[in-house]
Amino acid sequence: MSIAEIRNLNKAYPSFRLQDVSFDIREGRITGFIGRNGAGKTTTIKSILNLVHPDNGEIVYFGKKLADNESEIKKLIGYSTGSVNWYPRKKIKEIVSTVRDFYDTWDEEAYRRYLSLFNLDENKAARELSEGMKVKCNLLIALSHKARILILDEPTSGLDPFSRDELTEIFIKLKEEGVAVFFSTHIISDIEKCADDIVYISGGRIVAALPKKEFETRYSLPGESLEETFLRMERGERNA
Protein backbone atom coordinates (compact mmCIF):
# COMPACT_ATOMS: atom_id res chain seq x y z
CA MET A 1 0.00 0.00 0.00
CA SER A 2 1.30 3.45 -0.89
CA ILE A 3 1.87 5.67 2.12
CA ALA A 4 3.07 8.58 0.04
CA GLU A 5 2.30 9.47 -3.54
CA ILE A 6 4.44 12.09 -5.20
CA ARG A 7 3.15 13.30 -8.54
CA ASN A 8 4.72 15.60 -11.13
CA LEU A 9 6.84 17.76 -8.86
CA ASN A 10 8.56 20.58 -10.67
CA LYS A 11 10.89 23.10 -9.17
CA ALA A 12 13.06 25.48 -11.16
CA TYR A 13 16.19 27.15 -9.78
CA PRO A 14 18.44 29.39 -11.89
CA SER A 15 20.93 26.57 -12.43
CA PHE A 16 18.89 23.45 -11.72
CA ARG A 17 15.49 22.08 -12.50
CA LEU A 18 13.49 19.29 -10.88
CA GLN A 19 11.25 17.90 -13.61
CA ASP A 20 8.08 15.84 -13.28
CA VAL A 21 9.25 13.89 -10.26
CA SER A 22 6.78 11.11 -9.48
CA PHE A 23 7.10 8.03 -7.29
CA ASP A 24 5.41 6.17 -4.44
CA ILE A 25 6.64 5.23 -0.97
CA ARG A 26 5.11 1.99 0.22
CA GLU A 27 4.29 0.69 3.68
CA GLY A 28 6.70 -1.81 5.23
CA ARG A 29 9.29 -1.33 2.51
CA ILE A 30 12.66 0.33 2.25
CA THR A 31 13.00 2.68 -0.68
CA GLY A 32 16.48 3.76 -1.69
CA PHE A 33 16.59 7.13 -3.40
CA ILE A 34 19.75 7.15 -5.44
CA GLY A 35 21.46 9.76 -7.54
CA ARG A 36 24.81 11.44 -7.83
CA ASN A 37 25.60 14.70 -6.00
CA GLY A 38 23.44 17.50 -7.35
CA ALA A 39 20.93 15.16 -9.00
CA GLY A 40 18.03 16.62 -7.00
CA LYS A 41 17.72 14.23 -4.07
CA THR A 42 17.71 16.84 -1.32
CA THR A 43 15.42 19.20 -3.27
CA THR A 44 12.97 16.34 -3.75
CA ILE A 45 13.11 15.38 -0.07
CA LYS A 46 12.67 18.99 1.05
CA SER A 47 9.73 19.33 -1.34
CA ILE A 48 7.94 16.29 0.03
CA LEU A 49 8.41 17.72 3.54
CA ASN A 50 7.06 21.13 2.52
CA LEU A 51 10.40 22.79 3.27
CA VAL A 52 10.80 23.72 -0.37
CA HIS A 53 7.86 24.87 -2.44
CA PRO A 54 7.55 23.03 -5.72
CA ASP A 55 6.34 25.14 -8.64
CA ASN A 56 3.66 22.54 -9.18
CA GLY A 57 2.86 18.92 -8.45
CA GLU A 58 1.02 16.99 -5.79
CA ILE A 59 2.19 15.39 -2.54
CA VAL A 60 -0.23 13.02 -0.84
CA TYR A 61 0.38 11.10 2.39
CA PHE A 62 -2.08 8.52 3.71
CA GLY A 63 -4.55 9.65 1.05
CA LYS A 64 -4.43 13.29 2.20
CA LYS A 65 -2.83 16.27 0.52
CA LEU A 66 0.19 17.56 2.45
CA ALA A 67 -0.68 21.17 1.67
CA ASP A 68 -4.07 20.89 3.41
CA ASN A 69 -3.14 18.58 6.29
CA GLU A 70 0.40 19.63 7.14
CA SER A 71 0.43 19.30 10.93
CA GLU A 72 -1.60 16.08 10.96
CA ILE A 73 0.65 14.41 8.38
CA LYS A 74 3.89 15.59 9.97
CA LYS A 75 2.94 13.70 13.14
CA LEU A 76 3.38 10.51 11.16
CA ILE A 77 6.67 11.46 9.52
CA GLY A 78 10.16 11.17 10.93
CA TYR A 79 12.96 13.07 9.23
CA SER A 80 16.69 12.89 9.56
CA THR A 81 19.64 14.33 7.81
CA GLY A 82 23.22 13.56 8.57
CA SER A 83 24.39 17.04 7.63
CA VAL A 84 22.45 19.40 9.92
CA ASN A 85 22.97 19.89 13.64
CA TRP A 86 19.99 20.87 15.76
CA TYR A 87 20.73 22.85 18.91
CA PRO A 88 24.34 21.62 19.24
CA ARG A 89 24.69 22.72 22.87
CA LYS A 90 21.43 21.23 24.13
CA LYS A 91 21.32 17.79 25.70
CA ILE A 92 19.31 15.11 23.95
CA LYS A 93 16.91 14.96 26.89
CA GLU A 94 16.29 18.72 26.69
CA ILE A 95 15.42 18.49 23.00
CA VAL A 96 13.27 15.43 23.58
CA SER A 97 11.41 16.96 26.53
CA THR A 98 10.34 19.83 24.26
CA VAL A 99 9.59 17.79 21.17
CA ARG A 100 7.40 15.27 22.97
CA ASP A 101 4.87 18.04 23.77
CA PHE A 102 4.01 18.25 20.09
CA TYR A 103 3.08 14.59 19.69
CA ASP A 104 0.01 13.08 21.31
CA THR A 105 1.32 9.72 20.04
CA TRP A 106 4.56 10.00 22.04
CA ASP A 107 5.46 6.62 23.55
CA GLU A 108 7.82 6.99 26.50
CA GLU A 109 8.38 3.24 26.70
CA ALA A 110 9.42 3.13 23.03
CA TYR A 111 11.69 6.11 23.65
CA ARG A 112 13.49 4.28 26.48
CA ARG A 113 13.70 1.11 24.40
CA TYR A 114 15.26 2.82 21.35
CA LEU A 115 17.54 4.89 23.57
CA SER A 116 18.97 1.64 24.86
CA LEU A 117 18.93 -0.07 21.46
CA PHE A 118 20.81 2.80 19.81
CA ASN A 119 23.16 3.03 22.78
CA LEU A 120 22.54 6.77 23.15
CA ASP A 121 23.25 8.77 26.30
CA GLU A 122 20.46 11.32 26.70
CA ASN A 123 22.72 13.51 28.83
CA LYS A 124 25.03 14.13 25.90
CA ALA A 125 24.78 17.39 24.01
CA ALA A 126 24.07 17.17 20.29
CA ARG A 127 27.55 18.50 19.44
CA GLU A 128 29.12 15.60 21.34
CA LEU A 129 27.48 13.05 19.04
CA SER A 130 29.21 11.43 16.09
CA GLU A 131 27.53 11.65 12.66
CA GLY A 132 26.05 8.18 13.09
CA MET A 133 24.79 9.03 16.57
CA LYS A 134 23.09 12.17 15.22
CA VAL A 135 21.16 10.09 12.71
CA LYS A 136 20.26 7.64 15.46
CA CYS A 137 19.13 10.54 17.64
CA ASN A 138 16.76 11.71 14.89
CA LEU A 139 15.53 8.16 14.45
CA LEU A 140 15.00 7.91 18.20
CA ILE A 141 12.66 10.91 18.14
CA ALA A 142 10.86 9.71 15.02
CA LEU A 143 10.29 6.22 16.39
CA SER A 144 9.21 7.47 19.81
CA HIS A 145 6.31 9.37 18.26
CA LYS A 146 5.45 6.30 16.19
CA ALA A 147 6.28 7.74 12.81
CA ARG A 148 4.93 5.50 10.06
CA ILE A 149 7.29 6.84 7.45
CA LEU A 150 10.93 7.80 7.85
CA ILE A 151 12.37 10.21 5.33
CA LEU A 152 16.13 10.26 5.63
CA ASP A 153 18.42 12.49 3.63
CA GLU A 154 21.78 10.79 3.13
CA PRO A 155 21.75 9.17 6.58
CA THR A 156 24.73 6.99 5.78
CA SER A 157 26.97 9.69 4.29
CA GLY A 158 30.04 10.29 6.39
CA LEU A 159 29.58 7.09 8.38
CA ASP A 160 32.20 4.41 8.68
CA PRO A 161 31.33 1.00 7.16
CA PHE A 162 30.46 -0.45 10.59
CA SER A 163 28.02 2.33 11.44
CA ARG A 164 26.50 2.12 7.96
CA ASP A 165 26.01 -1.58 8.38
CA GLU A 166 24.44 -1.03 11.79
CA LEU A 167 22.08 1.61 10.38
CA THR A 168 20.94 -0.53 7.47
CA GLU A 169 20.24 -3.34 9.95
CA ILE A 170 18.05 -0.91 11.89
CA PHE A 171 16.19 -0.01 8.67
CA ILE A 172 15.45 -3.70 8.09
CA LYS A 173 14.12 -4.09 11.65
CA LEU A 174 11.90 -1.04 11.23
CA LYS A 175 10.59 -2.33 7.93
CA GLU A 176 9.58 -5.54 9.68
CA GLU A 177 7.57 -3.41 12.10
CA GLY A 178 5.66 -1.94 9.15
CA VAL A 179 7.49 1.40 8.95
CA ALA A 180 8.20 2.77 5.48
CA VAL A 181 11.81 3.89 5.16
CA PHE A 182 12.76 6.29 2.38
CA PHE A 183 16.41 7.20 2.32
CA SER A 184 18.58 9.03 -0.15
CA THR A 185 22.12 7.99 -0.78
CA HIS A 186 24.87 7.97 -3.34
CA ILE A 187 26.37 4.85 -1.77
CA ILE A 188 25.07 2.01 -3.91
CA SER A 189 26.09 -0.78 -1.54
CA ASP A 190 23.54 0.56 1.00
CA ILE A 191 20.82 0.13 -1.61
CA GLU A 192 22.09 -3.33 -2.47
CA LYS A 193 22.02 -4.34 1.15
CA CYS A 194 18.59 -3.26 2.29
CA ALA A 195 16.39 -1.56 -0.32
CA ASP A 196 13.22 -3.20 -1.63
CA ASP A 197 12.44 -0.39 -4.06
CA ILE A 198 14.67 1.97 -5.98
CA VAL A 199 13.98 5.52 -7.05
CA TYR A 200 16.79 6.67 -9.33
CA ILE A 201 17.13 10.36 -10.10
CA SER A 202 19.52 11.92 -12.57
CA GLY A 203 19.71 15.55 -13.68
CA GLY A 204 16.49 16.41 -11.84
CA ARG A 205 14.44 13.67 -13.57
CA ILE A 206 13.31 10.32 -12.24
CA VAL A 207 14.93 7.71 -14.44
CA ALA A 208 13.39 4.72 -12.68
CA ALA A 209 11.07 4.07 -9.73
CA LEU A 210 10.38 0.39 -9.24
CA PRO A 211 11.18 -2.64 -7.07
CA LYS A 212 14.87 -3.47 -6.90
CA LYS A 213 14.48 -6.90 -8.53
CA GLU A 214 12.55 -5.38 -11.42
CA PHE A 215 15.17 -2.65 -11.74
CA GLU A 216 17.91 -5.25 -12.01
CA THR A 217 15.95 -7.26 -14.57
CA ARG A 218 15.23 -4.21 -16.67
CA TYR A 219 18.49 -2.29 -16.48
CA SER A 220 21.37 -4.56 -15.39
CA LEU A 221 23.39 -6.47 -17.94
CA PRO A 222 24.16 -10.14 -17.20
CA GLY A 223 26.73 -10.43 -14.42
CA GLU A 224 26.66 -6.70 -13.74
CA SER A 225 26.44 -5.41 -10.16
CA LEU A 226 23.99 -2.67 -9.23
CA GLU A 227 26.90 -0.26 -8.85
CA GLU A 228 28.13 -1.04 -12.35
CA THR A 229 24.60 -0.58 -13.67
CA PHE A 230 24.26 2.87 -12.12
CA LEU A 231 27.71 3.92 -13.31
CA ARG A 232 26.91 2.80 -16.84
CA MET A 233 23.55 4.57 -16.75
CA GLU A 234 25.11 7.76 -15.44
CA ARG A 235 27.78 7.67 -18.14
CA GLY A 236 25.03 7.17 -20.72
CA GLU A 237 23.14 10.13 -19.29
CA ARG A 238 26.24 12.27 -19.53
CA ASN A 239 27.03 11.20 -23.08
CA ALA A 240 23.44 11.68 -24.24
Place this chain on the structure above:
Amino acid sequence: MLKLLRKEFRLSASILSFLFIPFGLMFFLPGYPVLCGVFFVTLGLFQSFQNARETNDILFSALLPLAKRDVVKGKYLFVCFIEICALILMGAAAAVRMTVLADSEVYRSNALMNANFFALGLAFVIFGLFNSVFVGGFFKTAYKFAGPFLTYIISAFVTLGAGEALHCFPGLEFLNAFGTDNIGIQLALLAAGFLIYLLLTYISFKKSCRYFERIDL
Protein backbone atom coordinates in the same frame (compact mmCIF):
# COMPACT_ATOMS: atom_id res chain seq x y z
CA MET B 1 0.17 28.27 21.89
CA LEU B 2 1.85 27.38 25.18
CA LYS B 3 3.71 24.56 23.48
CA LEU B 4 5.17 27.00 20.97
CA LEU B 5 6.21 29.42 23.68
CA ARG B 6 7.74 26.63 25.75
CA LYS B 7 9.72 25.46 22.73
CA GLU B 8 11.07 28.98 22.23
CA PHE B 9 12.08 29.25 25.90
CA ARG B 10 13.71 25.85 26.12
CA LEU B 11 15.46 25.54 22.78
CA SER B 12 16.00 28.73 20.87
CA ALA B 13 15.92 31.66 23.31
CA SER B 14 19.17 33.30 24.31
CA ILE B 15 19.58 33.91 28.03
CA LEU B 16 20.30 37.53 27.14
CA SER B 17 16.69 38.02 26.05
CA PHE B 18 15.66 37.41 29.66
CA LEU B 19 18.60 39.18 31.28
CA PHE B 20 17.88 42.35 29.29
CA ILE B 21 14.24 42.62 30.46
CA PRO B 22 15.28 44.64 33.58
CA PHE B 23 16.57 47.36 31.25
CA GLY B 24 12.92 48.39 31.36
CA LEU B 25 13.78 49.84 34.77
CA MET B 26 15.91 52.45 33.00
CA PHE B 27 12.65 54.42 33.16
CA PHE B 28 13.85 55.33 36.66
CA LEU B 29 17.08 56.93 35.42
CA PRO B 30 17.16 60.71 35.54
CA GLY B 31 19.32 62.58 33.03
CA TYR B 32 19.35 59.61 30.66
CA PRO B 33 17.27 58.96 27.52
CA VAL B 34 14.87 56.48 29.14
CA LEU B 35 13.77 54.95 25.82
CA CYS B 36 17.27 53.49 25.40
CA GLY B 37 15.98 50.80 27.76
CA VAL B 38 13.54 49.74 25.04
CA PHE B 39 16.41 49.39 22.59
CA PHE B 40 18.42 47.26 25.02
CA VAL B 41 15.46 44.91 25.47
CA THR B 42 15.25 44.47 21.70
CA LEU B 43 19.02 43.91 21.59
CA GLY B 44 18.43 40.96 23.94
CA LEU B 45 15.71 39.68 21.61
CA PHE B 46 18.05 40.01 18.65
CA GLN B 47 20.40 37.56 20.41
CA SER B 48 17.64 34.94 20.39
CA PHE B 49 17.22 35.29 16.63
CA GLN B 50 20.98 34.93 16.23
CA ASN B 51 20.85 31.84 18.43
CA ALA B 52 17.91 30.45 16.45
CA ARG B 53 19.80 30.80 13.20
CA GLU B 54 22.98 29.21 14.54
CA THR B 55 21.11 26.21 15.93
CA ASN B 56 18.95 25.58 12.85
CA ASP B 57 15.90 26.29 14.96
CA ILE B 58 13.73 27.45 12.06
CA LEU B 59 14.29 24.27 10.05
CA PHE B 60 13.80 22.11 13.15
CA SER B 61 10.56 23.91 13.97
CA ALA B 62 9.30 23.58 10.40
CA LEU B 63 9.69 19.81 10.74
CA LEU B 64 7.57 19.63 13.89
CA PRO B 65 3.91 18.73 13.39
CA LEU B 66 2.95 22.35 12.88
CA ALA B 67 1.70 24.42 10.01
CA LYS B 68 4.46 26.75 8.80
CA ARG B 69 2.56 29.80 10.05
CA ASP B 70 2.82 28.32 13.58
CA VAL B 71 6.61 28.56 13.38
CA VAL B 72 6.18 32.28 12.75
CA LYS B 73 3.59 32.50 15.51
CA GLY B 74 6.03 30.94 17.99
CA LYS B 75 8.62 33.64 17.32
CA TYR B 76 6.08 36.47 17.59
CA LEU B 77 4.69 35.02 20.82
CA PHE B 78 8.15 34.89 22.32
CA VAL B 79 9.04 38.42 21.21
CA CYS B 80 5.75 39.86 22.49
CA PHE B 81 6.14 38.00 25.80
CA ILE B 82 9.55 39.57 26.44
CA GLU B 83 8.30 42.98 25.33
CA ILE B 84 5.27 42.82 27.60
CA CYS B 85 7.49 41.81 30.55
CA ALA B 86 9.70 44.85 29.90
CA LEU B 87 6.67 47.10 29.40
CA ILE B 88 5.29 46.01 32.78
CA LEU B 89 8.54 47.15 34.40
CA MET B 90 8.50 50.39 32.43
CA GLY B 91 4.86 50.98 33.33
CA ALA B 92 5.59 50.35 37.00
CA ALA B 93 8.58 52.72 36.92
CA ALA B 94 6.53 55.39 35.12
CA ALA B 95 3.69 54.99 37.64
CA VAL B 96 6.10 55.41 40.58
CA ARG B 97 7.66 58.49 38.99
CA MET B 98 4.23 59.97 38.30
CA THR B 99 2.96 59.42 41.85
CA VAL B 100 5.35 58.79 44.74
CA LEU B 101 8.27 60.57 43.07
CA ALA B 102 6.20 63.21 41.23
CA ASP B 103 7.84 66.05 43.12
CA SER B 104 11.32 64.60 43.32
CA GLU B 105 13.84 67.35 42.57
CA VAL B 106 16.11 65.00 40.68
CA TYR B 107 13.32 64.27 38.17
CA ARG B 108 11.94 67.82 38.12
CA SER B 109 15.34 69.18 37.08
CA ASN B 110 15.75 66.46 34.44
CA ALA B 111 16.48 68.11 31.08
CA LEU B 112 15.65 64.97 29.15
CA MET B 113 12.35 63.27 28.48
CA ASN B 114 10.26 62.47 31.51
CA ALA B 115 9.20 58.85 32.09
CA ASN B 116 5.46 59.34 31.81
CA PHE B 117 2.61 57.73 29.84
CA PHE B 118 3.75 59.47 26.65
CA ALA B 119 7.17 57.81 27.07
CA LEU B 120 5.42 54.50 27.65
CA GLY B 121 3.39 55.04 24.47
CA LEU B 122 6.63 55.63 22.57
CA ALA B 123 8.07 52.44 24.10
CA PHE B 124 5.11 50.60 22.53
CA VAL B 125 5.87 52.29 19.20
CA ILE B 126 9.55 51.27 19.30
CA PHE B 127 8.65 47.67 20.17
CA GLY B 128 6.14 47.77 17.31
CA LEU B 129 8.94 48.95 15.00
CA PHE B 130 11.11 46.05 16.17
CA ASN B 131 8.34 43.56 15.40
CA SER B 132 7.58 45.17 12.08
CA VAL B 133 11.01 46.09 10.75
CA PHE B 134 13.27 43.47 12.33
CA VAL B 135 11.09 40.38 12.90
CA GLY B 136 9.11 41.00 9.71
CA GLY B 137 12.37 41.59 7.80
CA PHE B 138 13.91 38.41 9.21
CA PHE B 139 11.05 36.26 7.95
CA LYS B 140 11.58 37.44 4.38
CA THR B 141 14.48 34.97 4.26
CA ALA B 142 14.41 33.27 7.71
CA TYR B 143 18.20 33.67 7.91
CA LYS B 144 19.26 37.24 7.04
CA PHE B 145 18.96 39.63 9.95
CA ALA B 146 21.74 42.20 9.68
CA GLY B 147 19.86 44.44 7.23
CA PRO B 148 16.55 44.32 9.12
CA PHE B 149 18.33 45.01 12.42
CA LEU B 150 20.23 47.98 11.01
CA THR B 151 17.00 49.42 9.58
CA TYR B 152 15.32 48.87 12.93
CA ILE B 153 18.16 50.63 14.81
CA ILE B 154 17.79 53.68 12.57
CA SER B 155 14.01 53.78 12.92
CA ALA B 156 14.20 53.21 16.70
CA PHE B 157 16.72 56.01 17.27
CA VAL B 158 14.83 58.41 15.01
CA THR B 159 11.71 57.72 17.14
CA LEU B 160 13.73 58.02 20.34
CA GLY B 161 15.29 61.29 19.16
CA ALA B 162 11.90 62.67 18.15
CA GLY B 163 10.51 61.72 21.58
CA GLU B 164 13.36 63.47 23.32
CA ALA B 165 13.09 66.59 21.14
CA LEU B 166 9.35 67.11 20.80
CA HIS B 167 8.71 68.49 24.28
CA CYS B 168 11.28 71.23 23.64
CA PHE B 169 9.12 72.72 20.88
CA PRO B 170 6.77 75.55 21.91
CA GLY B 171 3.28 74.23 22.57
CA LEU B 172 4.41 70.65 23.08
CA GLU B 173 5.66 71.06 26.65
CA PHE B 174 2.68 69.00 27.85
CA LEU B 175 4.42 65.90 26.46
CA ASN B 176 6.89 66.15 29.31
CA ALA B 177 4.16 66.25 31.95
CA PHE B 178 5.02 65.51 35.60
CA GLY B 179 2.74 63.61 37.95
CA THR B 180 -0.85 63.60 36.77
CA ASP B 181 -0.59 66.85 34.81
CA ASN B 182 -2.36 66.60 31.45
CA ILE B 183 -3.38 63.07 32.41
CA GLY B 184 -6.13 62.93 29.77
CA ILE B 185 -3.79 63.61 26.88
CA GLN B 186 -1.10 61.41 28.46
CA LEU B 187 -3.50 58.47 28.54
CA ALA B 188 -4.61 59.19 24.98
CA LEU B 189 -0.97 59.14 23.82
CA LEU B 190 -0.39 55.87 25.67
CA ALA B 191 -3.46 54.35 24.02
CA ALA B 192 -2.27 55.60 20.62
CA GLY B 193 1.16 54.01 21.21
CA PHE B 194 -0.49 50.74 22.22
CA LEU B 195 -2.70 50.75 19.11
CA ILE B 196 0.30 51.43 16.88
CA TYR B 197 2.09 48.49 18.57
CA LEU B 198 -0.86 46.18 17.95
CA LEU B 199 -1.25 47.33 14.37
CA LEU B 200 2.46 47.08 13.46
CA THR B 201 2.76 43.66 15.12
CA TYR B 202 -0.39 42.26 13.53
CA ILE B 203 0.45 43.48 10.00
CA SER B 204 4.02 42.26 10.37
CA PHE B 205 2.84 38.84 11.62
CA LYS B 206 0.49 38.41 8.67
CA LYS B 207 3.19 39.45 6.20
CA SER B 208 5.75 37.15 7.86
CA CYS B 209 3.37 34.18 7.56
CA ARG B 210 3.00 34.91 3.84
CA TYR B 211 6.76 35.28 3.33
CA PHE B 212 7.59 32.19 5.36
CA GLU B 213 5.05 30.13 3.45
CA ARG B 214 6.79 31.03 0.19
CA ILE B 215 10.47 30.69 1.09
CA ASP B 216 12.50 27.55 0.58
CA LEU B 217 14.29 26.35 3.71
